[in-house]
């Protein structure tokens with residue numbers, strides 16, 4: 532089994548708040564991340580796919596194919612957007628990295644299954660250079 536990864540970059544804004552809570556409680560729990568007009572991040576998304584190298588190509592997946600898939604399925608939908616208001620698959624959800632990475636997984640897992648036998652292994656999402664989350668589909 533070989534693990535192949537592609538890293539992409541995007542900018543997006545979000546606001547962390549729970550609409551069922553008061554402004555005071557949101558500020559208490561989320562601090563400045565609950566500010567009404569949101570805040571932005573330079574995200575890094577690392578998508579790792581696993582599989583056996585194909586005997587003819589030596590590829591688990593053509594990295595150009597993986598790059599195009601991540602771009603069309605995710606980056607084009609989130610880059611320079613507000614996750615709370617502009618991104619269909621995040622509408623009505625908490626815009627935390629944890630929730631975001633699970634939604635990204637659902638989309639990529641389904642899209643990959645249509646083009647290859649290689650499987651999604653991990654999605655790593657950096658929100659800042661020091662904060663990141665990993666999701667393995669479990």
Ligand SMILES: Nc1nc2c(c(=O)[nH]1)N=C([C@H](O)[C@H](O)COP(=O)(O)OP(=O)(O)OP(=O)(O)O)CN2
Nearest residue numbers: 545547564572626627628629658659660661662664
């Ligand atoms: N479990 C989570 N905690 C937090 C999330 C999240 O998505 N999941 N998000 C945030 C904020 O959106 C943001 O990431 C906070 O940034 P900040 O604290 O400024 O982090 P930095 O790495 O830029 O700065 P440090 O000073 O190094 O912490 C908050 N929590």
